[in-house]
Structures are given as structure tokens and as C-alpha cells.
Amino acid sequence: MSELSSTLLYSAFIIYLFSTLFFAMSISDKKQSKAAYTKRWGRIGFISACAGFLFQLGYFITRWIASGHAPVSNLFEFTTFFGMMMVLAFIILYIIYRTNGLGVFAMPVAVLVISYASMFPREISPLIPALQSDWLKIHVTTAALGEGILAISFVSGLIYLIRTVDQSVSTKKTKWLEIILYSLLSVVGFIVVSLAFKGTGYETSFEMMNENNQPTKIVYEMPALAGPANGKQLDEGFGPLFSTPSWMNGVDASIKLNTFIWSLVAGLIIYGLLRLILRKRISAALQSKVNNMNPELLDEISYRAVAIGFPIFTLGALIFAMIWAQQAWSRFWGWDPKEVWALITFLFYAAYLHLRLSRGWHGEKSAWLCVLGFWIITFNLIAVNLVLVGLHSYA
Helix, strand or coil: CHHHHHHHHHHHHHHHHHHHHHHHHHCCCCCCCHHHHHHHHHHHHHHHHHHHHHHHHHHHHHHHHHHCCCCCCCHHHHHHHHHHHHHHHHHHHHHHHCCHHHHHHHHHHHHHHHHHHCCCCCCCCCCCHHHCCCHHHHHHHHHHHHHHHHHHHHHHHHHHHHHHCCCCCCCHHHHHHHHHHHHHHHHHHHHHHHHHHHHHCCCEEEEEECCCCCEEEEEECCCCCEECCCCEECCCCCCCCEECCCCCCCCCHHHHHHHHHHHHHHHHHHHHHHHHHHCCCHHHHHHHHHCCCCHHHHHHHHHHHHHHHHHHHHHHHHHHHHHHHHHHHCCCCCCCHHHHHHHHHHHHHHHHHHHHHHCCCCHHHHHHHHHHHHHHHHHHHCHHHHCCCCCCCCC
16 A cells, blocks of 8 residues: 555656646747637646646555554655645636646646655654644644645745846845745755765764763764764764754754755755856746736735635644644643744734735735745745754654
């Protein structure tokens, strides 16, 4: 059953890639019978996205049967489910608005999320005692659904900014757009370096003292840019350039920080190569592809995604989470890093809705907020999981 679930996930991934291609063809600059051309390829892209979602849903069900519990208990499973919820949110919003350009950006981001998930251990293992609760599937699935819908507000907001920001001169706006695109490329960088070093079988080992003051061996699968605090290298591998700060607790803290740094470095290299190939800013190169999209429609999609996703996220990530925390740890709130960033996410989108409805922050201001909101979500997903350590570190 586990092999079947893996095959279904891989099939969904491939179909999503084809869906991206079909949506990209629907916004091609072709002159001939543009309306019919756009409609045909957009329909094929949408059907492909639906088919991929069904395959991924099959993966989710078969993995649940194989493991005996909801497959959202570790970073691979949660991130994969998050990508699936993002595709579901895109399908729903596409049915409402029929905007092909949304698929050109939404599907690659979903593919990126699933690719990111695949870099983590995929073995099925029994639930640890802390996760043996019905609240696992209630809290985590609802939070992921909310984040998936909020992710579409980012996609629509990003398209709006690429469509409307003046690219004829370099400004703060164009620089921030490039930073946003670089952050996405850093996820690509993480995937590339992970595959590259796994393919070569690279390993280097360190010995350090754990929380119980006992010597512990830890193994890096990437060259050590950030070594463990007070750690001793056990082989002749690439030596660390600096030590992990002592305030980063946990045996794996240095490995997570090292992975995070490698992602940023690889993303910078990929970004630099794209700039050399395109000979212009990446956002400027993309602008010609979205010039025909209606900015007002993009603005409405961003708002609708937040209006739907925010209450779902609040229910899953805060209310259900606090109920489970009370049962598991005898307290509703404990300032764990995950809890703090869930609260930050809630406050941010609450402020977005207030500014939009009370202060009239439409258009470009709204788009920037949607992009920043997704950055907060991804920081929680990537940096908090890889760098910060807390009660949720088992995920």
C-alpha cells in the first residue's frame, strides 16, 4: 500500500507539471484566434490540475490506510498535504473566476511545495505518544487547508505586482519583487542541493554533547558551513566555517541551520544565472506574459482568498490547536515558536482585513500585504521547522 501511495504522489507531481505547461500555453503571445486558443489550453490545464488532485488524494488515502493514522504527522506529510490543499483552493477559485494566468503561477508554487516536502524522510513510522490524538487530523488538516487558500492570495497578489509595477526603472518596488522571486528560488535551491549531495552520497560526522551531557554523533548530508556548537569533526570532510549559535537548542539544530544556509546560497546562484540568461530582472521578463490580465480581478481574487482562508486558518491553527494543547500539555498557550508564528500569522491577516475594509487598502497595497502574508506562512513552514526548536520539533 505504501508503494501505491508513493506512485500516486509521483503521478500527481508529473500531472501538475503538465498542467503548468498547459496554463503557460494558454497565455502565450500567439496572435491567431487568441480567444479560442486561450480557452482550449486553459480548459486542458484545469482538467489536468483536477486529475493531479485526484491522484494526490489517492496518495493521501492509501498512505492513511498503510500508516493507520492521518498522514500529516511529520514535515514530509504535512507539507505534501499543504500543497494538495493549495491545489484544491486553486481549483475552487478557478471555477469561480476562470483566470488562466492564476494557474501559471499557482501550479508551479504547488509543485515547489511538494518537491520541498519530498526532500524529507518519507518512511511511514508509528505515531509518537504526543501525536496519538484525534486532534492531530482535526487541527493539522484544518490549518493546512486555511494556509492553502491563503497561498492563492499570494499568487494573485504576486501576479498583480508583476503586472502593475513599473519595470522601466529600478526602484524599491522592483527590488522587493526580485527578493520575493529569489525567496522562491531558494526553495528550488534547497531541492537542487539536497538531490545533488544525496546523489553523491556525501556525509560528514561530528561528535557533540546532547541535552543530557552525553556524547552524541550527528551526521551531515551536506558540507558543514555551520558546525555544531562545541562539536568535534570525526572525519576529513569539509570543515565548518562557523559554529551554530549556542541558543539554538537540539541535537539537530546545527544540521537544520546548515541546510537553511545552503538553500539561500543555492537560491542566490540560481537567481544569478537566470539574470545572466534573461539580461533583465526576472519580474520584468515575466511582465509581458501577464499584461493581458485584469488587475481589478486579481485584486478581488486576493481578497476572496483571504476572506475564505483566514477563518479556516484561525479555527485550525489557533482554536483547535489551543484545545489540543490544553489536553496534551495542560495549558492553552506556551509561547512555543510554532504557536508564536501562528499568532503572528493570525494578527497579520486580521490587520489585512481591517486595512482593506476600513481603510480602503485595495490594489497595490493589498497585493503587497498578500505577498508578505505568504512569506510569514513559509517562514513558519521552513525557517521555524529547520532552525528554531520547540515542542513542535517532532514535526
